[in-house]
Amino acid sequence: xxxxxxxxxxxxxxxxxxxxxxxxxxxxxxxxxxxxxxxxxxxxxxxxxxxxxxxxxxxxxxxxxxxxxxxxxxxxxxxxxxxxxxxxxxxxxxxxxxxxxxxxxxxxxxxxxxxxxxxxxxxxxxxxxxxxxxxxxxxxxxxxxxxxxxxxxxxxxxxxxxxxxxxxxxxxxxxxxxxxxxxxxxxxxxxxxxxxxxxxxxxxxxxxxxxxxxxxxxxxxxxxxxxxxxxxxxxxxxxxxxxxxxxxx
Numbered sequence: 001x002x003x004x005x006x007x008x009x010x011x012x013x014x015x016x017x018x019x020x021x022x023x024x025x026x027x028x029x030x031x032x033x034x035x036x037x038x039x040x041x042x043x044x045x046x047x048x049x050x051x052x053x054x055x056x057x058x059x060x061x062x063x064x065x066x067x068x069x070x071x072x073x074x075x076x077x078x079x080x081x082x083x084x085x086x087x088x089x090x091x092x093x094x095x096x097x098x099x100x101x102x103x104x105x106x107x108x109x110x111x112x113x114x115x116x117x118x119x120x121x122x123x124x125x126x127x128x129x130x131x132x133x134x135x136x137x138x139x140x141x142x143x144x145x146x147x148x149x150x151x152x153x154x155x156x157x158x159x160x161x162x163x164x165x166x167x168x169x170x171x172x173x174x175x176x177x178x179x180x181x182x183x184x185x186x187x188x189x190x191x192x193x194x195x196x197x198x199x200x201x202x203x204x205x206x207x208x209x210x211x212x213x214x215x216x217x218x219x220x221x222x223x224x225x226x227x228x229x230x231x232x233x234x235x236x237x238x239x240x241x242x243x244x245x246x247x248x249x
């Protein structure tokens with residue numbers, strides 16, 4: 001009963017699951033995601049719910065969720081995201097097959113959303129962006145982007161563009177961030193507002209200014225989502241935008 005009372009006024013935040021064909025949990029296909037995403041949403045005042053890849057359930061997910069998180073994950077993107085033609089035998093990863101269409105529907109409905117790492121890249125791709133396949137060889141860069149440091153530790157700093165939603169949300173103009181990615185946004189960026197970059201020019205944050213709340217960050221703020229840390233503001237801002245949506249509908 002106490003949990004029901006606590007949850008009553010919390011906007012529902014759908015968190016897309018990640019996927020493994022096999023792993024230490026099971027040798028069969030399964031969904032998985034770190035607890036930190038769900039814990040951060042709850043502490044921020046939202047009610048986190050996990051979303052598996054069921055295409056026919058997409059409309060019901062969007063009807064039930066006041067906001068969305070598209071999390072990080074290491075999985076292969078299709079060739080088109082790297083600006084290349086697909087091979088005849090290309091197989092689209094199950095997560096991207098669901099997430100690509102789901103992001104587009106969510107944008108059409110103007111659901112508040114936060115994309116983290118791969119989630120940011122998918123949001124960007126939905127409006128036409130392409131990616132570097134590996135920033136270390138294609139840029140190149142000396143900045144550690146691929147997780148040499150543990151995820152609980154900052155690896156490099158980013159500069160945040162004044163006047164952006166990200167700057168307003170974080171309340172800082174510079175931030176030390178963790179990192180775990182080899183891809184990065186490359187071309188087709190006209191539909192995006194770039195709001196943060198690393199010293200090597202890698203894009204670390206995006207937003208869609210014509211949406212209620214649509215932010216993407218290249219780092220993993222869920223590892224630092226505690227009171228007083230600017231990263232936690234990303235989750236409280238998402239929950240606030242989701243709550244405002246509930247009030248206005």
